Amino acid sequence: MKKTLVMLTVFALLVSMTVLCGFAEAPVEVELWTLFTGPDGVTMSSIVDKYNTSQGKYKVNHIAIDRENLYTKLALAMTTPDDLPDFFVTYSYDSARFDKLGYIKPMEEILEKYEEFDFAIDKYHDACANLNYANGKRMSVSLDFPTWGMYVNNTLAEKYCPNVLEDKILTWDEIKTVGAKLQADGIEDIKVLGGGWARNDLLATYINFAPTYVADDGETLALDKDAVEKMIDLWKECYDAGYLWEEGDDVYAMFACDELIFFTNGTWSLNAIDEYGLDYSFIASPQLNADVEPVLFGASHAFMVVNKETSDDEAKAMASFMHYFYENSIEWARAGSIVASKITAMSDEYQAMPQAFVSNNYSISNPNYVYSQTLFDVLDGLGWDGVYGNISSADFADTWEKQTIEKVSAQQ
Amino acid sequence: MRKTKWKCSTFYAWWVPILFLLPHLIAFCCFNLVPILTGIYASFTKWTLGKTPEWVGLNNYVQMFFNKDSIYYWQLRWGMESTIKFVILCVPFKILIPLILALFLSSKCRGHKTLQTFYYLPSLLSLSVVMVSWRYMFAPSGGIVNTLLSLGKLNWISVSPYNWVALIIITVWWGCGSNLVIYQSALEGVSQEILEAAEMDGANAIQKFINVTLPSISFPLQYTIVTSVIAEFGIWGQPDMFNKGGPTIEVINGVNHQSNKMIMQYIAESGFGSSGVNAGIASAMALILGATIFIVSIIQFRIMRRSDI
Incomplete structure (x- = not known):
């Protein structure tokens, strides 16, 4: 009887120690x-x-x-x-x-x-x-x-616009000059610029025209509609002139196949671009003025x-x-x-x-508007519609502002 | 003794059926009734999910039906317009093509079993697999459709009416398998005696189909028409993954009308978007869609009953 009791006690101790150790180690x-x-x-x-x-x-x-x-x-x-x-x-x-x-x-x-x-x-x-x-x-x-920036095909850039590689800044005027030169030389299978994502491309251009889209309180939308119109008109001018990709083109494939000199995209695509095996560099997306320090959208x-x-x-x-x-x-x-x-x-x-x-x-x-996500989502919905000419730049600005305001008010 | 008998019969008459029904009733309450009632309640609120719903009465419905300055007024109109247009364009093909294929297979031609598998196979694929594959095939540059048909850079994705054609092709290809199986089994049940009698009376193939086959499969036909209409009213995944609703075709009061953006896309955008949740508006839109489907189904049944298809 005594032996059984001792054995039971030892067994109980072992079990409780195992359980306790288990708890301690979990x-x-x-x-x-x-x-x-x-x-x-x-x-x-x-x-x-x-x-x-x-x-x-x-x-x-x-x-x-x-x-x-x-x-x-x-x-x-x-x-x-x-x-x-x-x-x-x-x-x-x-x-x-x-x-x-x-x-x-x-x-x-x-x-x-x-x-x-x-x-x-x-x-x-x-x-x-x-x-x-x-x-x-x-x-x-x-x-x-x-961060949103631009990948440069160094081989093509050296051939068609070597100055860009020197100052590491591509201006919209340079896009027009290079585009016109390519057309004058009869080069049709190479375009100057391919846009990777309408939302980020347009926002990156917007911050060139206007410093912000939000009031000081961080909660009131202060979209500069004049700047929005200028932003759309600028992209559209280059698109209509044939300097950019065409609607429906696969811009990733174009960049990989040496058909684009510049390709806007994010830092997150570095590894993917690396796999194309190109000689490339990463710089700021197109700027209005080469003398001003570029500000990237991120x-x-x-x-x-x-x-x-x-x-x-x-x-x-x-x-x-x-x-x-x-x-x-x-x-x-x-x-x-x-x-x-x-x-x-x-x-x-x-x-x-x-x-x-x-x-x-x-x-x-970096966005500091409390409802940035709504602003960006509405812009995502509009995409390249303004650049492709589906809606006017004025309508684009009105739509972007109105839909953001109404969607924000639904959350308040 | 009589009292005990009465008790037993009452128990069997009432409680036993209820006990058998109980599992289904519980499932129905949990997965149908409660969500429907919650949806109806939510449609009268302003609700961001994270906070307690705020009762707003009929405000959501007033906005959608009468307030032309509201984006939701236009979203409801354009969403319903695109959805109805899609149903009208797509359902006839979803009925006719499987019916033709079923008739062809019922001739028991050589390899009909293999063909049957081949026709049914797309129905087993998931939406994302279907859409990614077709998105590549319809790609304007380098897409297999443009390459095979020598169509140059025809933009199937963001130019009307090609975006509609592409969406209908994809939906019919993906969904015709299930209707095909129903028609095949219905055609197996068509009386051979009547067909032979019609043939002896001099009826040709078309006459036999219209006067014998079609009436014989009227119930499966009705069923597939109604279920196809209901299914296509709920279209969301194909346009969302194909082109996010397509290009803007007009702007009214600061709201852009996208070519093929369906009502379900607007509902999902309001109810589950990254911009924040507007469950009130989403529920109200969903209820309007539900009511529309209900009314359309009733009308369909009435018409079919009257014409005895």
């Missing part, structure tokens, strides 16, 4: 939603996996959701908090809107609590000093600055913490991962990003990358 899990799908999603998952294997205390579960679905899922999950992630990545310009909607909570709660990770704003790209704050609170931590991706109850362990897990990402941003840079982490940006490897030229030489204009 990592704290946090869920991260990002808008990175495709190759970016693969890179982010790889960074997350490396973080998870680098230590055993915390585990990040990465869920990649495409941009539109991420917004919808967040809105839906707000009504059922169990479905919410712990933190997520989207554009930093969304932080003010999400703060108003009650989706996110200030980062300060986490960042100040775990000072060992040191998220001081001066460790990040200078633009973060504005971007990471909303309503006077630090609401986000930036990852990178996807939008920072940032971490935000969901407004829900978070345990100390979960908060520390998120801080730990964001810190890991800061320290290991070079992998993110290899995927073509302009990183927010200064420690990475100063590294030799980063400085040898094509996007380093952009971050070292140009300013990046």
Whole structure:
């Protein structure tokens, strides 16, 4: 009897120790939603996996959701908090809107609590000093600055417009001159410029004509319709003259096949362009004036913490991962990003990358309108309609403004 | 004793059927009734999902039916106009082409089983696979359609009416398999005796088809017409993935009218867009679409019953 009792006690002790050890060793899990799908999603998952294997205390579960679905899922999950992630990545310009909607909570709660990770704003790209704050609170931590610029086929540029390679700036006047010269020489299978994405191309041109589209309060749309009309007219003039691609053309294929000298696109396409095997460089998208320092259109991706109850362990897990990402941003840079982490940006490897030229030489204009996403979505819907002549530039400006205002009012 | 008997019979008469119905009733309530009632309630609110819905009464409907300054007034009109146009253009092909193919297959020609598989195969593909493939095939430069037909750079994607032609081809190709199977099985049931009798009476192939085959398959025909109309009223994925609604063809009051943007695209844009959720307007539009489909279906049934197709 005594023997059985001893054996039972030992067994019970072993079981409880095993269970306790299991609990002690189980990592704290946090869920991260990002808008990175495709190759970016693969890179982010790889960074997350490396973080998870680098230590055993915390585990990040990465869920990649495409941009539109991420917004919808967040809105839906707000009504059922169990479905919410712990933190997520989207554009930093969304932080003010999400703060108003009650989706996110200030980062300060986490960042100040775990000072060992040191998220001081001066460790990040200078633009973060504005971007990471909303309503006077630090609401986000930036990852990178996807920026809109232009890829140059160096071989064609050297042949047809060598001066552009000298000052690294292409003006609209130069597009017209080169286009006219190509036509005069009877060269029909090479176009000067191919547009990669109407929304970013037009916004990049807009900031050439007008400094902003928002009032000082950050919430009132102040679209300069005169500038919008000029922007459309300028693109249309070159399109009608035959200097640009034709409607329906595959501009990626054209650039890959030496049929475009310049091709506007984002830093995120660096790896894809690299695979074309061309001699290329990456510069600012077309400018009005070569004497003015180019300002590129960009939008920072940032971490935000969901407004829900978070345990100390979960908060520390998120801080730990964001810190890991800061320290290991070079992998993110290899995927073509302009990183927010200064420690990475100063590294030799980063400085040898094509996007380093952009971050070292140009300013990046980041949207600061609370409802930027609405403004951009409406512009996406209009696309190249103004340039292709489906609607007039005046109608384009009216439509862009009216639809944005009405859609914004539905959210207030 | 009599009381116990009554109790037993009442139990069997009422509760046993209810017990059998219960699983379905629960599923119906969870997946149909509650969402419908929530949708009806949401259509009377201003709701961004993240916050509590704000009751606005008939405001959403007033905006869509009477306020010409509202973008939703034009979205409803143009969305419904494009959808109805699509239904009218597409449904006849979705009925006729599978019917012709079924008649051809019913002749039991050599290789008819292989052909049947071949015709049905597209129905098994997912929307994204279908649209990505056809998007490449209809690409103006380098697309297989333009190359094979020597059409140069004909723009199937963003020039009317080619965008409509392309959308109809894709939808019919993708969706004719399911109707084909129904027609094949219906044709198997057509009485051979009546067909032979008609032939002996001197009826030709067309007369036999109109006077014998068609009346014999009237019920499957009615069913496929109604289901095809309902399905095409809900068209969303094909235009959304093909050209996002197509080029702008006019602008009224600061709202642009896209050539082939359907009502479901406007609903999805309002209800699930990245610009923020406007569940009130989206629900109101969806209810109007639902009511339209309901009315059209009733009219169809009435017409068919009267003409006894």
